[in-house]
Amino acid sequence: MDFDLTDEQKALVEAARDALSRHKLIEQIHEVLDGGESPDLWPTAVEAGWTGLVVSEAHGGAGLGALEAMLVFSECGRLLAPLPLLGHVVATAILDADAETVGAERLGAFAEGAQRVAYAGAAPPSDVEDAWTTDAARGLARAAAPTAEVGGSEATVSGTVAWVPDAPGADALVVIATSAEGPVAVLVDGDAKGVSVESVTRYDPTRSLGHVTLDGAKGTVVGNDEVTLAAAWYLAQGLIAAESLGSVEIALEVSIAYAKERFAFGRAIGSYQAIKHGLVEVLRQMENTRSLIYYAGWARQEAPEEFALAACAARTAAGHALDFAAREMISVHGGIGATWEHDAPLYFRRSQLSRRLLGGTGDATDRVAGALLTAAAPA
Amino acid sequence: MDLNDTPEQAEYRAQVRAWLEEHKAQAPVISGPGAIEDEQELVTAHRAWQRELAEAGYTGITWPKEHGGQGLGPLHQVILNQEIQRAGVPGIIDVIGVGMLGPTIIAHGTDEQKERYLAPMLHADEVWCQLFSEPAAGSDLAGIQARAKLQDDGTWVLNGQKVWTTNAQFSAYGLLLARTDADVPKHKGLTVFIVPMDAPGVTIRGLRQISGEAEFNEVFFDDVKLEADSVVGPVNGGWGTALTTLMFERLTIGGGGEAMGYRADRFAQVLAADEAARVDPDVRRRLGNLSTELLAVRFTGYRLLTAIQKGQIPGPEAGLGKVTVVNAAIEAGELIADVLGPDALDEDGEWAYLISFLPGLKSAGGTEEILRNTIGERVLGLPPEPRLDKGIPFSELRAKERAEVPA
Numbered sequence: 001m002d003f004d005l006t007d008e009q010k011a012l013v014e015a016a017r018d019a020l021s022r023h024k025l026i027e028q029i030h031e032v033l034d035g036g037e038s039p040d041l042w043p044t045a046v047e048a049g050w051t052g053l054v055v056s057e058a059h060g061g062a063g064l065g066a067l068e069a070m071l072v073f074s075e076c077g078r079l080l081a082p083l084p085l086l087g088h089v090v091a092t093a094i095l096d097a098d099a100e101t102v103g104a105e106r107l108g109a110f111a112e113g114a115q116r117v118a119y120a121g122a123a124p125p126s127d128v129e130d131a132w133t134t135d136a137a138r139g140l141a142r143a144a145a146p147t148a149e150v151g152g153s154e155a156t157v158s159g160t161v162a163w164v165p166d167a168p169g170a171d172a173l174v175v176i177a178t179s180a181e182g183p184v185a186v187l188v189d190g191d192a193k194g195v196s197v198e199s200v201t202r203y204d205p206t207r208s209l210g211h212v213t214l215d216g217a218k219g220t221v222v223g224n225d226e227v228t229l230a231a232a233w234y235l236a237q238g239l240i241a242a243e244s245l246g247s248v249e250i251a252l253e254v255s256i257a258y259a260k261e262r263f264a265f266g267r268a269i270g271s272y273q274a275i276k277h278g279l280v281e282v283l284r285q286m287e288n289t290r291s292l293i294y295y296a297g298w299a300r301q302e303a304p305e306e307f308a309l310a311a312c313a314a315r316t317a318a319g320h321a322l323d324f325a326a327r328e329m330i331s332v333h334g335g336i337g338a339t340w341e342h343d344a345p346l347y348f349r350r351s352q353l354s355r356r357l358l359g360g361t362g363d364a365t366d367r368v369a370g371a372l373l374t375a376a377a378p379a
Numbered sequence: 380m381d382l383n384d385t386p387e388q389a390e391y392r393a394q395v396r397a398w399l400e401e402h403k404a405q406a407p408v409i410s411g412p413g414a415i416e417d418e419q420e421l422v423t424a425h426r427a428w429q430r431e432l433a434e435a436g437y438t439g440i441t442w443p444k445e446h447g448g449q450g451l452g453p454l455h456q457v458i459l460n461q462e463i464q465r466a467g468v469p470g471i472i473d474v475i476g477v478g479m480l481g482p483t484i485i486a487h488g489t490d491e492q493k494e495r496y497l498a499p500m501l502h503a504d505e506v507w508c509q510l511f512s513e514p515a516a517g518s519d520l521a522g523i524q525a526r527a528k529l530q531d532d533g534t535w536v537l538n539g540q541k542v543w544t545t546n547a548q549f550s551a552y553g554l555l556l557a558r559t560d561a562d563v564p565k566h567k568g569l570t571v572f573i574v575p576m577d578a579p580g581v582t583i584r585g586l587r588q589i590s591g592e593a594e595f596n597e598v599f600f601d602d603v604k605l606e607a608d609s610v611v612g613p614v615n616g617g618w619g620t621a622l623t624t625l626m627f628e629r630l631t632i633g634g635g636g637e638a639m640g641y642r643a644d645r646f647a648q649v650l651a652a653d654e655a656a657r658v659d660p661d662v663r664r665r666l667g668n669l670s671t672e673l674l675a676v677r678f679t680g681y682r683l684l685t686a687i688q689k690g691q692i693p694g695p696e697a698g699l700g701k702v703t704v705v706n707a708a709i710e711a712g713e714l715i716a717d718v719l720g721p722d723a724l725d726e727d728g729e730w731a732y733l734i735s736f737l738p739g740l741k742s743a744g745g746t747e748e749i750l751r752n753t754i755g756e757r758v759l760g761l762p763p764e765p766r767l768d769k770g771i772p773f774s775e776l777r778a779k780e781r782a783e784v785p786a
Contacts, residue, residue, distance in 0.1 A: 001382055002381045003380060003678070003682050003684070004380075004689075128663075256761065259761060260762060268761075270755075270761035270762050271761065271764055273752060276752060276759075277748070277755065280699075280754045280758075281751075284699045288671075291675050292674065294380060295674070295678040301380070302380070302382070309674075312667075313670070313674050317672075365671070368667035368674075369647075369663035369666040373647050373663075373666070376648040376651035
């Protein structure tokens with residue numbers, strides 16, 4: 001048994017930390033919150049090879065797995081890197097599975113980051129939901145995934161997908177739609193006729209989102225294998241979980257440092273049990289999340305039938321951990337932690353939005369229960 | 380990431396599996412349907428099973444060979460435990476002796492003590508119990524009051540009381556922590572002794588818990604005479620000796636909650652049988668959350684084993700697994716009782732037992748609060764809570780504590 005990162009994986013983490021630390025990201029995000037321009041980290045991602053992380057080597061990528069992608073996302077999460085990589089990694093995973101249709105040149109362009117693609121995803125059916133669904137623009141009910149008319153390798157897609165990560169400015173979109181033959185992935189160009197992307201920003205200035213509307217948009221069918229399309233959704237769950245883990249790490253580090261240097265009643269506040277126990281709780285949730293992310297990475301490779309459960313469990317743990325850690329970060333700092341200039345609110349904003357995207361933490365939790373109840377149900 | 384055995388581990392697993400397959404018919408049923416009801420009979424059968432395991436080389440896996448052990452690594456112990464669980468047979472009866480007390484004697488005992496006690500312990504000819512906690516000293520273990528007084532002839536006389544003593548009712552010996560000098564600060568005046576449980580002046584009483592069952596004992600010592608050679612490690616150096624035991628305790632109970640039956644799939648089973656519960660969003664949310672916690676512990680356990688395999692000694696953060704498991708299991712008990720209603724609280728049923736057992740388990744092996752203090756200080760590097768007992772002789776400390784209690 002060796003349930004730890006390999007030397008190569010550790011090197012990947014170190015390189016990512018190094019590449020991101022060259023930017024003064026947190027300072028820049030404060031500026032973005034004040035209306036400034038968001039830093040362009042895409043060249044950093046290209047240089048580091050992250051744009052082709054999960055694309056096979058034969059198609060110009062790094063040929064790495066879900067775990068490596070999650071490790072990179074964790075590093076991005078530490079500094080809240082405003083990098084439109086979530087959609088790109090999930091979409092390229094789908095494209096790589098059908099490389100023949102996509103074509104070597106197009107896939108290569110995505111892998112090397114010359115073009116950027118986003119993922120207008122849909123959640124697969126569950127034990128209590130029969131249909132492929134997307135996030136609604138507003139409200140508790142899930143929305144129907146777009147529909148596709150398939151003719152050969154082409155498809156015409158109509159429908160809307162709300163809150164699509166990284167959609168604004170994307171060169172292309174992989175849209176998950178339902179058709180008469182079942183679910184399909186359709187690659188459409190960002191500027192194709194019938195495609196419109198409304199840029200929407202909410203609360204977290206580091207996260208680019210778009211409402212995608214498709215009105216008879218034409219594209220190429222790049223996948224109809226239900227397992228692959230479902231795995232893409234779960235990969236997105238794992239990536240958000242990993243990104244959250246990174247944010248929790250920094251929230252804990254910063255809180256510990258402050259708890260050691262801030263004094264009250266003649267003692268460092270970190271010596272009080274009320275503070276200490278809260279920070280240990282962050283540690284507990286953080287390490288549980290890390291273990292589940294390793295589980296998801298392992299399952300994707302070695303036990304694909306467990307990947308959905310593992311990724312949803314990771315997302316669940318990460319969502320709770322980030323909520324708790326971001327609130328602890330504020331409360332350990334006292335009033336100052338709740339001010340505009342402090343870093344804590346940036347992590348709090350990240351926590352608020354992240355936990356509501358791509359089905360939200362709650363949908364992932366429901367799927368954990370669903371997987372277990374289904375396995376337990378008498379045949 | 381690789382959860383597979385190495386070829387050498389796989390070979391060991393195959394060997395263990397084959398042996399268990401051949402011998403499992405001789406294993407006693409110790410719990411569940413068909414379990415031996417008479418306690419005396421149960422203990423006899425369980426001891427015989429340990430003897431059989433010992434003779435086949437399946438006890439003392441990590442003990443050095445010169446002391447009758449197998450000289451193998453902790454991963455071999457894990458493989459053995461997994462195979463024992465898979466075969467549906469009990470493990471050894473004396474987990475406390477073989478897991479914690481034997482290793483303490485190996486580390487600190489005299490050659491004579493090793494020669495005399497270790498082999499009978501491995502074979503369950505003599506079962507052992509741990510006599511550390513007291514009614515007034517649990518988390519603050521160094522505050523124990525059981526007193527051993529040195530006599531002119533070099534023997535000792537022991538007085539005091541211990542509590543939470545598992546297996547005391549059928550143990551031959553206990554490893555006991557006593558105060559031997561009250562006029563020095565509390566960590567400095569302690570000594571570890573081997574106590575024959577049948578010595579005159581030893582009284583053992585079952586201690587019933589919430590469920591009504593007595594899984595622990597309280598043990599009283601009235602002028603119990605101990606020989607000079609019953610001291611383990613240095614006189615007044617017992618704190619260091621006891622820390623060895625506690626370190627092995629962490630390794631022994633670090634195995635996780637799944638071995639204790641706190642598994643997400645077990646809880647899902649009973650909920651899945653209820654049509655309404657299966658589709659209820661609140662039930663599903665609660666099940667999803669607690670299952671996530673239990674799954675996390677399983678994979679944190681694999682990380683821990685990997686670290687152990689690489690020669691690292693687990694730090695206090697390993698204890699967080701127990702915190703997670705206990706709290707998730709408490710949530711499961713709550714959820715199951717909410718779904719099943721009062722019927723879940725049938726005293727003879729498995730859920731009432733689980734619900735009754737967990738509040739106490741929260742404090743077993745150290746309270747959750749003390750564990751969080753230790754981890755906060757040793758792992759996160761947070762400053763310690765100011766202490767009022769540092770450097771004060773134990774006798775003065777006791778007087779001070781008494782003076783502070785309002786009459």
